[in-house]
Amino acid sequence: MSQFPPPPPALPLTLTDQMGRRVVVPYPPQRIVSLVPSQTELLHDLGLGKKVVGVTKFCLHPADARQQATVIGGTKNFDFEKLTALKPDLIIGNKEENYQEGIEQLAALYPVWLSDISTLTDALRMIRQVGVLVGAKAKADQMAAAIEHSFAQLSPLSEAVSAAYFIWRKPYMAAAADTFIDDMLTQAGFTNVFAPQQRYPEISAEQLAAAAPRVVLLSSEPYPFADKHIAEFLAICPSAQIRIVDGELFSWYGSRLQHSVAYFAALRATVVPKV
Template sequence: MKRLNILLSISILAALLLSACGAAATPTAAPITLTDGLNRSITLAAPAQRIVSLAPSNTEILYAIGAGSQVVGRDDFSDYPTEASKLPSVGGNMGTYSLETIASLKPDLVLAAEINTPELVKSMQDLGLTVYYLSNPKDLDGMYANLKTVAQLAGRESEADALVSSLQKRVQAVKDAITPDAARVTVFYELDGTTDPTKPWTAGKDTFLSQLISMAGGSNIGDNLAGSYAQMSLEELLVQDPSILLLGDAAYGATPEQVAARTGWDALQAVKDNRIYTFDDDLVSRPGPRLVDGLETLAKLLHPELFK
């Protein structure tokens, strides 16, 4: 019996030693090192758990990949989803941010974007903050890549993979509906027509908006202008005579009724056919996952017969 007890004790001790060795051998999370949009090498010891977002698109990406609970601060314009607007704001209106407020939130990551200047990034870096500068994507593939980049920084890679797969399926559904032989609907997208109705602002060919209009089965008449964003004279607008008017400035007071009442605009085909629609510009101006919402909305407005 005494020998049995000794053997049992040795076995238990050996098991404890193996367990301890196994625990000690458990690998820790590897550092995350990525190159940001300013070509800087950024390293995190582990996925960020306290994130300050300095752009609405960044905020929307973080919530979409399931990292909303890790966001501790946001810029003035981050209002989607609703819960994001309840977070402390660090500024952004008129391009002014409170470095003191940002630092007080003790972030392990500040996620900047192209609306933020390199000078602002340097100021935060000089305070010892880790800042990742996320460049704007040029197309939907670039947007998917941004989702995965942010997911790496936040430790949400599996969630991002699922999101990207879902978004790609939705985009493919639009592509399947808008066949190559579908008639192209001419579109004028108004960014600002209330300041000067004789020279409304619109988006040109080198913009995400123009890409989305094309993918939705439309032809953006702003593609004829020089520059990504430009004014189109009323005379040129009448010559182009778009079939549909989309009011991206609806949030600033533009309404179909006001547009129809503008001097000279009643000659436009879109006005005659009552095809003037308000549009949530956030869906196409914020380079995040809601771009796909924007694509679907555009497709249904331009080709309602295909989405009954």
Template structure:
């Protein structure tokens, strides 16, 4: 049975022709396209698309995930542009629709959603076998994580400082952490806007007293051991575990999720 290529916006896309030209505006999905062996069809990417490094050198940049250079994209004459609801601005996406035949919208909110993502790209770009192999590998990692009894913990996952920012419960990052029974605080849903999905907070917030473990991410803000040491000395966090964590492993969906789950399981066991 042929899999329908329906994206996160509910748009059904016909199978791409052999000469499809793809621009990816989502770093983790650029990596997925290469994992699906679509190297020859990737004609553009953002400056934040950095994996796989050895294969990206000759792929033209089209700006950032937010500051997309539409004139550069237009000149590349893509048949498909890959976007994400969290990563890319809605206005940019609407402008792309005016001259790109297929704008493929993605929005994975949990590691299990990568299965549908693999199936979508596999069906769209005639890479069903490669997509199936990724799905098998992901299911194995999900099963390995579920096979362990993880103690429940409340965690703070910090992604920025000045102002301090964290993640809401319905983000992909929070869903990843729940694989090892870590639950992010504050206990709020994110909704649809960036500000609510990635809320700011003050270090004197009352809910911080419930936090048992503080995770400082390597991206988008690059936290260091100095930040760990400083927070460890803060009155609110004395005696609590403050650690650095690889943000790419926890927040990148696509093919990286397979390695990311294995990383998280190992990290939680330490």
């Protein structure tokens, strides 16, 4: 028999998530499932990679995230048998990216902490709160402060630049008000021509032509817009500048935000000379 006593059980930690839900988690958690790609990357960048036992098939960063952990399905279709086998002591999800029925089913069995993010402020709060949740408060605080500082250094544009940001094709769908992408457009200095609408409206070619944005941004995700689609939008908005953009840097609200400002500055320089 071992002469050493077993480790003490994890102490419970009670926190309120960004949905206002009270969550009791064994602290520090040892078996974490992440249901959101950007939060998976955040956990790894906070040094928690070895404790992340489950991820989704969309968790592309870091490159080996899906090799180090069990893939439990997509963000909106969980494999509950795989999740049960993992015996998680913490599941981290998101209001928009996950689905209510699945989250409720998991929350009946496990601690589930949810983020709810529409702005940079929400994202910074999430990073700090996840740091507390997983026992990496100092590193999360430092990361959030660095991201906040980088955005503060992004100088305003010398003139307003109207933009449309598309996330889907057939039908065309754009990012509008009350989305994280809309806030990122504002942070980058663009004026969203579809901001008067809500969330992700379908946009007709006629509506796009009438909005007459100076810049049309075609996201690399969730629809994989590519150079071959540029002519299609030029036919609708012949005077606009059409750009394929990295969707992760506009929509991922975790540690990838550390790279967003440099990307926005470079993008702005291509559409507004001498920014």
